[in-house]
Amino acid sequence: MKAGNKQVGARLRIVLEPDIAIGPGKADILQGIKETGSIAAAGRRMGMSYKRAWLLVETMNRCFKTPLVETSRGGRRQGGASLTATGEEVLARYRRMELLTGKAIAKEMRKLKSLLRDMTK
């Protein structure tokens, strides 16, 4: 289904405990929720089923002391979701880690790339 995603570069997956990790997918969902105000919209935006998006959110909420995402149903805006303070913090820290990693390995990265075959055929 989703095709040309996963940008080139370093992809970071933070394994905090065995089977408890946060990677590019969960980070993007957090960001999507922050920007759209809903799990459904965040999922749609990244071509992911609502169920899958919701499941990831549910997992994250279970793993941290405080939920990362808080949701509401019905009401004036017909429900929605937003990041808690912890959610904002986790997202910010993950992005920072991505940045730090990118800088730290930039030089090695270039050297690795120079070993690649052309593949433009």
Add this chain to the structure above:
Amino acid sequence: MKAGNKQVGARLRIVLEPDIAIGPGKADILQGIKETGSIAAAGRRMGMSYKRAWLLVETMNRCFKTPLVETSRGGRRQGGASLTATGEEVLARYRRMELLTGKAIAKEMRKLKSLLRDMTK
């Protein structure tokens, strides 16, 4: 099938081109070949089928200008595999990137962990 693997910490996946990446799995295979002298042994050591291990090797060999692994069949030692100079270089660079990443994000890592729930139940 394989269970308690994937050490906690940062897991790095280097995406050099869309659909061309090297991550912990391929790095471990390279290292296994370096240390055991065979694809089959490297695979067994990490609980991976020979076919899977061979397939990963084949993919890597196709993607780089020079093969990373060279193989032989029959002969005195009944065949085997070893890393080429390029293979050694790729492995070394990947390990270095892992190290650099670990150092770069250590501080953030600790802070993230402190937000985790206990889960020892």
Add this chain to the structure above:
DNA sequence: TCTCGATATGTTTATTCTTACATATCGGAG
């Protein structure tokens, strides 16, 4: 009280990923 869009879940169907099994080849050593 009926509507609407979003959350919340369960069930079923597809798809994709791995493994398992089955051969074929190689080539020095015995």
Add this chain to the structure above:
DNA sequence: CTCCGATATGTAAGAATAAACATATCGAGA
């Protein structure tokens, strides 16, 4: 010229993942 262990591949069976479909709930506002 047969044996052995490893490479090299194909195919079929199974397992794990993900998508698709189907409801149920919520609650302010019309």
